[in-house]
Amino acid sequence: MPRGPAGARPRVDGCDDVPALMTRTAHIRAGLVAFAVAALLAGCGGGDDEGGGGEPAGGGGGAPDGEQLFASRCGSCHTLSAAGTDGSVGPDLDDLKPDAARVLTAIETAPGVMPEGLAEGAEAQAIADYVAGAPGAG
Numbered sequence: 782m783p784r785g786p787a788g789a790r791p792r793v794d795g796c797d798d799v800p801a802l803m804t805r806t807a808h809i810r811a812g813l814v815a816f817a818v819a820a821l822l823a824g825c826g827g828g829d830d831e832g833g834g835g836e837p838a839g840g841g842g843g844a845p846d847g848e849q850l851f852a853s854r855c856g857s858c859h860t861l862s863a864a865g866t867d868g869s870v871g872p873d874l875d876d877l878k879p880d881a882a883r884v885l886t887a888i889e890t891a892p893g894v895m896p897e898g899l900a901e902g903a904e905a906q907a908i909a910d911y912v913a914g915a916p917g918a919g
């Protein structure tokens with residue numbers, strides 16, 4: 782015994798109909814279709830907002846880790862207790878307490894025996910921010 786009316790599947794929200802809709806209207810106007818489909822998908826997805834900022838949730842990829850970079854690239858020559866390094870080739874940064882600009886300058890100008898090109902751009906900035914804000918430097 783058949784149940785329900787003939788058009789049993791209401792097409793109100795259209796979620797299942799998106800591919801069909803695309804085919805049907807494909808040769809109308811691409812821009813319009815894209816817009817319509819996007820609107821439909823947005824309505825169907827329901828809550829794509831969470832975590833959409835593109836900001837890495839920490840750990841793996843994304844923003845460079847200043848502490849890790851410092852420990853691996855600077856720690857062999859510099860002491861910084863927050864990073865657990867005790868190099869003694871360069872000045873003790875626990876004592877020096879350089880601000881971020883000074884650290885950046887050091888990275889860029891590579892004074893003395895400091896190697897050039899230890900870090901650039903976002904990495905250099907991350908190291909500088911880390912050293913300047915390191916606990917124990919106060």
Ligand code: HEC
Nearest residue numbers: 854855858870871872879883884887892893894895896899
């Ligand atoms: C090969 C050893 C070596 C490495 C690696 C090294 N440094 Fe240095 N660094 C030195 C020496 C030596 C000096 C002192 C140079 C001078 O003033 O003649 C120095 C000086 C500095 C200073 C003080 C500059 C000033 O204004 O007096 C800062 C800040 C600094 N280094 C940060 C860093 C950072 C950040 C890194 C990692 C990206 C790093 N260093 C890597 C040897 C090193």
